[in-house]
Amino acid sequence: MAAAESTQDELYQQAADAYGPALERLARSYEADPEIRRDLLQEIHIGLWRSMEAFDGRCSLRTWVYRVAHNIASSHVMRQRRHNSRILVALEELENMPDQPVAPDADRREAMERLAALIRQLKPLDRQVILSYLEGMDAASIGEITGLSPGNVATKIHRIKAILARRFQEEA
Amino acid sequence: MANPPPPNGMNDLRKAWQSQRVEGTPMSIDEIRRKARKFQKKIGRRNLREYIAALVVVVFFGYRIWYTPDTITRVGFATIIAGLMYIVYQLHHRGSATSLPAEMGSESWLEFHRRELERQRDLVGSVWSWYLGPIIPGWVVLMVGLARTNPGHLHHFGLFLVVWNLVTALVFVGIWKLNQHGARRLQRRIDELDALQKQG
Numbered sequence: 001m002a003a004a005e006s007t008q009d010e011l012y013q014q015a016a017d018a019y020g021p022a023l024e025r026l027a028r029s030y031e032a033d034p035e036i037r038r039d040l041l042q043e044i045h046i047g048l049w050r051s052m053e054a055f056d057g058r059c060s061l062r063t064w065v066y067r068v069a070h071n072i073a074s075s076h077v078m079r080q081r082r083h084n085s086r087i088l089v090a091l092e093e094l095e096n097m098p099d100q101p102v103a104p105d106a107d108r109r110e111a112m113e114r115l116a117a118l119i120r121q122l123k124p125l126d127r128q129v130i131l132s133y134l135e136g137m138d139a140a141s142i143g144e145i146t147g148l149s150p151g152n153v154a155t156k157i158h159r160i161k162a163i164l165a166r167r168f169q170e171e172a
Numbered sequence: 173m174a175n176p177p178p179p180n181g182m183n184d185l186r187k188a189w190q191s192q193r194v195e196g197t198p199m200s201i202d203e204i205r206r207k208a209r210k211f212q213k214k215i216g217r218r219n220l221r222e223y224i225a226a227l228v229v230v231v232f233f234g235y236r237i238w239y240t241p242d243t244i245t246r247v248g249f250a251t252i253i254a255g256l257m258y259i260v261y262q263l264h265h266r267g268s269a270t271s272l273p274a275e276m277g278s279e280s281w282l283e284f285h286r287r288e289l290e291r292q293r294d295l296v297g298s299v300w301s302w303y304l305g306p307i308i309p310g311w312v313v314l315m316v317g318l319a320r321t322n323p324g325h326l327h328h329f330g331l332f333l334v335v336w337n338l339v340t341a342l343v344f345v346g347i348w349k350l351n352q353h354g355a356r357r358l359q360r361r362i363d364e365l366d367a368l369q370k371q372g
Contacts, residue, residue, distance in 0.1 A: 009201050012201065012204075013201065020194070020196065021192075021194040022190075024194040024195065024196075025189065025190075025192060025194070028192075042199060042207065045199055045204055046204055046207055046208050046211065047276065049201070049204045049205070049208065050208055051276060051277040054277065054278065055277060056278075058278070059278075064277040064278075065277075067276060067277050067278075067279065067280060067281070067284075068276045068277045070281055071276040071279075071281060071284045071285075072276065074281060074285065075288075108188055111188070112188060112189065112192050115185075115189065124281070124285075125281060125282070125368070128281055133186075134185075134186050134189040134190070135186075135189075135190065136186055136190065144280065145280060145281065146280055146281050146282060147279075147280030147281055147282030147283050147369060148282065148368065148369070149369075152368070161182060164182065164185060165182070168185055
């Protein structure tokens with residue numbers, strides 16, 4: 001019992017050390033309100049710690065961490081939508097929406113805030129793809145987290161690149 | 173010091189995203205353990221409230237059984253209690269989300285989300301069997317009992333029973349229709365997920 005708890009704690013610590021900052025960025029892309037975001041991040045960390053009891057190494061620690069985090073954050077979005085009935089869009093719809101490019105005099109922090117706001121407009125599945133892409137993952141890893149085929153992920157990444165290029169830079 | 177310029181190029185954008193300032197891990201393991209226990213206690217309190225509500229209903233109808241002289245009416249109240257207990261049991265077992273953190277880690281979002289939608293669809297799609305149906309036998313027996321025990325005023329009382337049962341039947345059909353609509357909406361979302369999974 002104590003040994004199992006210690007393994008759970010160690011695995012959680014390892015995950016929190018490696019992916020803590022990425023989880024914070026993930027929470028930022030799911031919730032705009034700082035207070036609610038703090039609660040969401042806590043919920044993700046508690047869920048992650050509890051999940052480590054069942055981690056069996058059949059997938060990588062990174063895949064496990066992102067699956068838990070995205071599944072908790074998506075459930076949060078669904079709960080919030082029941083209260084605010086906010087309309088979320090798919091990547092395909094976002095691609096056809098009018099562009100609001102970042103102003104040339106904007107600094108990096110402002111650009112990142114705009115990017116997080118853009119991600120928060122998306123439906124949960126597309127949020128996961130764009131976030132995973134921004135975190136540097138390849139199509140196969142994104143497929144493991146989302147359940148989409150690598151081909152489907154590649155199509156979505158193609159769209160994401162086009163959207164990001166139009167809104168954030170000229171020569172991407 | 174001037175703020176860095178906005179990212180230029182896709183790799184720069186990804187680097188800029190990954191190097192955003194963060195506040196750090198929000199809790200120690202002890203704090204996480206304490207909050208997880210608090211969460212479990214909260215679930216326990218919610219369950220306790222459900223049991224207390226069920227107990228109040230049992231006491232109310234039990235009191236009616238005790239003080240009602242007619243046997244059929246008493247059987248009606250007892251059957252309603254049994255039906256309500258069945259509903260509470262079903263609400264407790266079907267209604268609470270089954271999303272344990274372990275399942276969240278072992279399933280992709282599509283698998284996890286599809287299972288959750290299926291659970292909700294099955295819950296709302298079968299309201300007759302676990303929510304509306306269990307009340308009907310007790311209700312019918314109770315109506316027969318009430319009609320039997322008021323023979324002197326059967327004309328007026330009979331009219332009252334007809335209107336009362338008609339309104340109840342309309343409410344039941346309304347609940348059923350709404351839930352059927354909800355089940356179809358959930359099925360459409362499940363179909364969308366299936367289509368996404370099939371796309372190569």
